[in-house]
Amino acid sequence: PYEVPQNVDCAPSGNPVDGLLTQRFHIGHPGIDLALPIGSPVKATQSAQVIFAGWSEIGYGYLIILQSGPFITYYAHNTSFNVVVGDFVGKGSIVSWSGSTGNSSGPHVHYETRINDVPVDPQTFENRGYASC
Numbered sequence: 001p002y003e004v005p006q007n008v009d010c011a012p013s014g015n016p017v018d019g020l021l022t023q024r025f026h027i028g029h030p031g032i033d034l035a036l037p038i039g040s041p042v043k044a045t046q047s048a049q050v051i052f053a054g055w056s057e058i059g060y061g062y063l064i065i066l067q068s069g070p071f072i073t074y075y076a077h078n079t080s081f082n083v084v085v086g087d088f089v090g091k092g093s094i095v096s097w098s099g100s101t102g103n104s105s106g107p108h109v110h111y112e113t114r115i116n117d118v119p120v121d122p123q124t125f126e127n128r129g130y131a132s133c
Contacts, residue, residue, distance in 0.1 A: 013091075014126075015034060015111065017041075017043070017098065031111050031119065036109065041097060042109055048089060049066065049067055049089075050066055050087045051065050051067045052065035053065075062078040062101045075111060077110055080099075
């Protein structure tokens with residue numbers, strides 16, 4: 001078990017995998033796609049609580065959602081999970097293994113960053129000056 005820092009909202013930083021960027025953030029695609037082999041470890045980009053771990057009916061396939069205060073991250077198209085709802089995870093913890101579930105054209109991780117549930121480009125997130133932990 002991991003203790004999330006008290007009284008601190010942990011913003012995400014970095015990418016959850018070392019995959020090849022195959023699709024950028026744009027209107028109609030609220031995250032980035034990182035291609036890599038099925039079964040690769042997917043790591044948390046923030047210290048946070050797991051608020052969803054299950055099947056998404058809207059195309060994400062097997063989806064993990066983490067939250068710390070206003071900061072939310074999505075990890076989609078997984079093949080299996082390493083966490084359950086309610087778990088606290090530290091930045092860099094393995095939360096799932098990559099796959100091609102849901103609306104997917106091949107093995108990759110779809111990764112989203114959100115502030116108060118509004119999608120923000122993961123590639124520019126760190127430039128916003130939030131504290132990462």
